[in-house]
Amino acid sequence: MDLDVFVTAHRAEWDRLEELLRRKRRLTGAEADELVTLYQRTTTHLSLLQTSAPDPVLTGRLTSLVARARSTVTGARKASWRDVARFFTVSFPAAVYRLRHWWIPTALLSTAAGALIAWWISTHPEVQAAIGAPEDLRAMTRPGGEYETYYSSHPAASFAAQVWTNNAQAVALCLVLGAFLGLPVFWVLFQNMLNLGIGLGLMSSVGRLDTFLGLLLPHGLLELTAVFVAAGVGLRLGWTVIDPGPRTRRTALAQEGRTALGVAIGLAAVLFVSGAIEGFVTPSGLPTWARITIGVVAELAFLLYVYVLGGRAVRSGETGDVDASDRDAFIPMAA
Structure with missing residues (x-):
């Protein structure tokens, strides 16, 4: 994997996901669907990066994005009996x-x-x-x-x-x-x-x-x-x-x-x-x-x-x- 090409191809998606996660107001239906789609894509990107071209800085950013997006999509998970x-x-x-x-x-x-x-x-x-x-x-x-x-x-x-x-x-x-x-x-x-x-x-x-x-x-x-x-x-x-x-x-x-x-x-x-x-x-x-x-x-x-x-x-x-x-x-x- 060419890391520079990979980043260039997908950086806009990561930036857009981060922008949606920073929104203080309630997301519209279309924005919520877009967030879910970007979350799934970023998860795949992270997996590809970890197995083919691990980069500590980029891996850290995508890991944080995936975790925040997962929390937003699924809601905070609380342990129970x-x-x-x-x-x-x-x-x-x-x-x-x-x-x-x-x-x-x-x-x-x-x-x-x-x-x-x-x-x-x-x-x-x-x-x-x-x-x-x-x-x-x-x-x-x-x-x-x-x-x-x-x-x-x-x-x-x-x-x-x-x-x-x-x-x-x-x-x-x-x-x-x-x-x-x-x-x-x-x-x-x-x-x-x-x-x-x-x-x-x-x-x-x-x-x-x-x-x-x-x-x-x-x-x-x-x-x-x-x-x-x-x-x-x-x-x-x-x-x-x-x-x-x-x-x-x-x-x-x-x-x-x-x-x-x-x-x-x-x-x-x-x-x-x-x-x-x-x-x-x-x-x-x-x-x-x-x-x-x-x-x-x-x-x-x-x-x-x-x-x-x-x-x-x-x-x-x-x-x-x-x-x-x-x-x-x-x-x-x-x-």
Whole structure:
């Protein structure tokens, strides 16, 4: 595209659109029709410019024009409870379902890595000795030790809030760092699996694995699933940098980035539930089977939510991205 020729050919249309947008009085019917026509044309011009001859100054001007014209044509859009309901019944589950081929393998491989670390620690006394002094390990693993009192060391409400904050930070790291080719996500996963493997391995070495699982599973199933989903989405975002597919890299990153942001918001709600379980159920006086049952029910409910609502939404064409009316306008371009 010859940028000078392009600007010369269409500048009058952009100027006219800007003139209509500056009008203080109410537009006539003919002027309103003209504004809509110019808005559609300028949207196409912007898309052509972004894909063929990006120019920061001109792109900025046309982006502003398109945004102002869209606001004038469609009216100011206000968020409503209907948007919130749609997000949790369509957009969020659709995004998680669509990206299941990323987070399910992530979950399986991470769990296997955690189990391998636990086995290595539990069967190698020299590794245990490298972790801590014998008296420190006894203080952690004995009945009434640190692993057991950890969940009841603070008031339930404040503990649940602290847990939610910590887990939300881990999820945010996976999603934000995914843009860096996904490599930092592996480090976040390794740290989580290492901490889990150490606890499992040390408690297993003293024959108290059942106690540890009874404390971990009520909240850990849902909590770890949220981390795995975030990691999978982060890895998908990183892969988009490498291979955007038929889309331009900018468009692909914008779409997957918006999806990742939506997943982050949805996972915050999921982690709120797991944090409440960890704060109120895990340290409670309920029998172990009852606490684990609550955790299993919460996990199954989330998976059913994703596969039923998300699967239905994806089959109807949803991707987890925002509504088409809220996206940047672009048109497909031949390679």
